Amino acid sequence: MEYNHRDIENRWQQWWKDNGTYTVREDASRPKYYVLDMFPYPSGAGLHVGHPLGYIASDIYARYKRLCGFNVLHPMGYDAYGLPAEQYAIQTGQHPETTTSQNISRYRQQLDRIGFCYDWNREIRTCDPEYYRWTQWAFIRMFGSWYDTEACKARPVDELCKHLDDNGTEGLHAAGTKELCLTADQWKAMDEKQKSDTLMNWRLAYLGNTMVNWCPQLGTVLANDEVSEGLSVRGGYPVEQKVMYQWCLRVSAYAQRLLDGLDTLDWTDSLKETQRNWIGRSEGAEMRFPIDGSDVELEIFTTRADTIFGVTFMVLAPESAYVDMVTTPAQREAVDQYLAAVKHKTERERMIEKKVTGVFTGSYAVNPLTGKKIPVWVSDYVLAGYGTGAIMAVPAHDSRDYAFARHFDLPVIPLIEGADVSESSFDAKEGRMINSCGPGLDLNGMEVKDAIAATKRYIRESGIGRVKVNYRLRDAIFSRQRYWGEPFPVYYKDGIPCVMDESALPLLLPEIDEYRPTDSGEPPLGRAKAWHTPEGYPLELCTMPGFAGSSAYYLRYMDPHNPEALVSHEANAYWRSVDLYVGGTEHATGHLIYSRFWNKFLFDIGAVVEQEPFRKLINQGMIQGRTSFVYRIKDTNTFVSYGLKDQYDVTPIRVDVNIVSNDILDTEAFRKWRPDYATAEFILEDGKYVCGWAVEKMSKSMFNVVNPDMIVERYGADTLRLYEMFLGPVEQSKPWDTNGIDGVNRFLRKLWNLFYKGGEFLVDGSEPSAEALKALHTLIKKVTGDIEQFSYNTSVAAFMICVNELTRLKCRSRKVLEPLVVLLAPFAPHMAEELWHALGHDTTVCDALWPVWDEACLVESTVQMAVSFNGKARYNITLPADATKEQAQETALAHEQAARWIDGKTIRKVIVVPGKIVNIVVG
């Protein structure tokens, strides 16, 4: 019987389905293991060859853990809300739900063909009301919570209200948008609307006027991680800054815990570093500078309080509330002009230009240490969103301040001995302080480090400010002006935002006739009929962002059909958290921050038992596409082959990789590809049209998407699985190519031929030779170690070596081949299952026992001999079995010679290579 992948794979996929092989139940008698993939967004292009890279890696691990006796949870679902489906809906009028479920069926079909061990009974979709009711539920709970910065946890808003009733803000330690100061009487005197507005300052889910990233083309706001270099990550449209009244999540309250938690995680250092960067903790001080001749005090944040004697001006962010307060009538016009100019520039333009701009407000601040008057300026190099939106400028020791001072001819006072500030600032935190003496504080002669400490102490004692930790991490903007997302369980009662009762969930996404914003500029939900509560209060028109549904999905898999809770306490206490999470590194500052935040919040309210959602994380590399190009001669419909293109004036055009083979274009298929090209002419080289190529991200718009279906069809799923693993380390990105796939396929056929020859099943009960056993046990040892380290490429190589060896030995022994099948099961489950049953088993290979290697088999063919050296040290040397006496003596002699180097030191290890000595390790 020949190896027929189609027959085998179809048959066993059906069998697994019929027998519920991958159904998982909680089982207290076995240890649990939770393996999770980042669930995909079901795009219209279908699954491409890059998706399965991570899925295969996790599938191998899940299957391996099961063979080792763990009860493995390995679920899959869909991140179903998203922009592409909505944009498609706007164009075609088709309901996003329709296209989304079509795409999901396609994904499911493709996934099934690869033979994953998912428990599909646990499938979830974020757009399913039975799922998103728990997203809405979490939002309601966040709305009803505030963050106690002393207890370091979320607490119910009722307790906050009680505190305000009793003490006002006195003794209140709460993470808030602003520092509020209220007496109990002031609080109690507020009406309902005022109280609601005030509480927004502390709620974890709150409505606030915040600077948002507004994308006009998409008609919606975006979170910071959805914007890159001033462009939207999805679509690449320009993004501008704008103040809007939006729902936000107070992620910033958890900044320190998100930072601390990283130390407990088994993630790569680079990913942790990325998150640390994103959280951006910096220790510094907040200081107040009074404005001369006014009651206003400017509050600034600095990490270089030690440079306070070098402050020669102050700078405000254009959006800062201080600007209005300190601008003098004489400067009013100039300032307004500047603000208008800044406002017209997008963030991207600001970043590209990097020109020094600014305007004087007319006011002077007073340096609290020297009493000197210093001018207050406005400039867009100061960011409104960081610190207090105002800075003290120290041009001698900050390059940005330096550039500004030089441009506007402001004084520069050097504060560090020997620092040359004639050409540029001296930013390093080292050296001895000079020019730094004033009433109450003398830093002269101190090292910078000590000066920072001394200044901090002074600030605390003198009351001119306070030591403060600042984070770069901002609150997450949670409103999206879109249709295809979770509706907020929020209504407005006389303008006061209220959340719905949990018992009323889910709040279903209403049907609308068109998916565009309304003519009056309201979000699409403004088109919904009867979009109000039974009492007639209007419902929120925005929907939640993409990360809402993906923030707690891993919890729902534990208990996917529970109508009472997101996850029952029992299920959560059993599965706890994800032991292994596999996904792309692109989620480092998005999903992986939000999920950790969400989980910590759920932990605070007692809904889950673990502080961190993902114990270990592996980032699979991206499989890039290899885009093919054709070259059209300008203003013609003639295309010139790659080698001749330099002779013409050409435009490169991307062409569908599926009509290109080995860089040769199928010209007939090209003519049929697009109506424009039906009449295309070609200038060929050697009768062929050669395409150019480039490595780019695999995406539909680049026409470089390769679907796994063709590979599965031609070579089978087992070959695809092995090949994707064989390509290189899972973490590494690489362009897709099929150059080595034949080798992997050949290996599977060779392995098959160990069991079958000419249609006959040849495995027998004979005793294996020592060599065959050695080959097997070497493999067991290697593969077991490799799987634990996700080094699958070397595992596949080890399989090849073993099979080649067994083929050479003509080994047909069941004692070798049966364990081999078990080892194969995680990698090539279909073939393993087929062979397992051929060996006479009637249960699945998934329930077999992972073999343990026998060290004795590995050393059996070598002999151990003891060599003593000077009577002081004694150690073992392993020589090959066929080593001659002469060789052994030679070895001993070599030791003696080597001993001259080691002179009195202890011998730790001796490494002997067959025949000759290499070295002696001494300690």
Place this chain on the structure above:
RNA sequence: GCGCACGUGGCGUAAUUGGUAGCCGCGCUAGACUUAGGAUCUAGUGUCUAACGACGUGGGGGUUCGAGUCCCUUCGUGCGCACCA
């Protein structure tokens, strides 16, 4: 600019973690077999050399009996943050 990775044959990669550099696969070369294929098998394949041999892990330097691996420096690539005070 700051931070984090990484750099090995024609290609993808490996190296027991400081111990024979190049495992395994692709490709290539030669041969065998054959109703000829996108099949299978055998041998060879880092560079230079007719050969002995020498050289070889981006470049330079160092530690070590011994360095792809550790340290310094330089160049190059990728990723993250980026006017964050």
